[in-house]
Amino acid sequence: MVVTMRTHVKALLMPAVWLIVVAAVAGYASSFTSGKAQPLQLALVWGVALVVLAWLVGRPFLGWLTTTYTLTSRRLITRTGVLSRRGHDIPLTRISDVAYEHGLVDRVLGCGTLLVSDASERGTVQLHDIPQVERVHLQLSDLLYRVGSGQAWADGDDRGDRDDRERAQRLIDDGT
Numbered sequence: 001m002v003v004t005m006r007t008h009v010k011a012l013l014m015p016a017v018w019l020i021v022v023a024a025v026a027g028y029a030s031s032f033t034s035g036k037a038q039p040l041q042l043a044l045v046w047g048v049a050l051v052v053l054a055w056l057v058g059r060p061f062l063g064w065l066t067t068t069y070t071l072t073s074r075r076l077i078t079r080t081g082v083l084s085r086r087g088h089d090i091p092l093t094r095i096s097d098v099a100y101e102h103g104l105v106d107r108v109l110g111c112g113t114l115l116v117s118d119a120s121e122r123g124t125v126q127l128h129d130i131p132q133v134e135r136v137h138l139q140l141s142d143l144l145y146r147v148g149s150g151q152a153w154a155d156g157d158d159r160g161d162r163d164d165r166e167r168a169q170r171l172i173d174d175g176t
Contacts, residue, residue: 002139004070007129008111011064018056022049069127071140076116078127092143094119100130100137114140 026049102112112133
């Protein structure tokens with residue numbers, strides 16, 4: 001296993017905003033309850049707020065929590081889903097191209113989209129919000145080079161890992 005990661009925490013920024021907004025609106029709405037029906041009105045306001053929070057905050061959080069990307073010396077593995085799981089394994093020998101892209105916000109937050117082209121009908125697989133996408137791109141490209149040139153190493157053999165990490169860190173530090 002070379003690297004295992006989740007999507008960047010950026011995916012949880014909008015759910016966090018929704019949490020604050022819905023809690024503020026529910027708190028404000030609950031200040032208007034009065035009379036004999038106040039407990040029922042409060043239960044209704046906070047019940048609706050809870051349903052909205054489950055949809056706008058809970059669902060994205062569970063999606064983030066259960067989505068993983070794993071890069072091994074033999075394949076790229078994606079797993080996602082809460083109730084029904086989906087997985088996609090791409091052997092390194094079938095990957096024909098790897099690219100990444102990130103906009104201004106992604107650059108500030110240190111993430112991006114990894115674009116993996118394989119030899120299937122699907123074309124390009126997009127892995128959104130990958131943390132340190134440049135480093136992952138470099139590692140995947142290096143693995144593809146080793147597989148393509150016959151230098152892939154056996155399971156458990158970590159020759160060159162330290163040098164690869166140091167080279168990747170230097171490239172990231174230099175901004176290239």
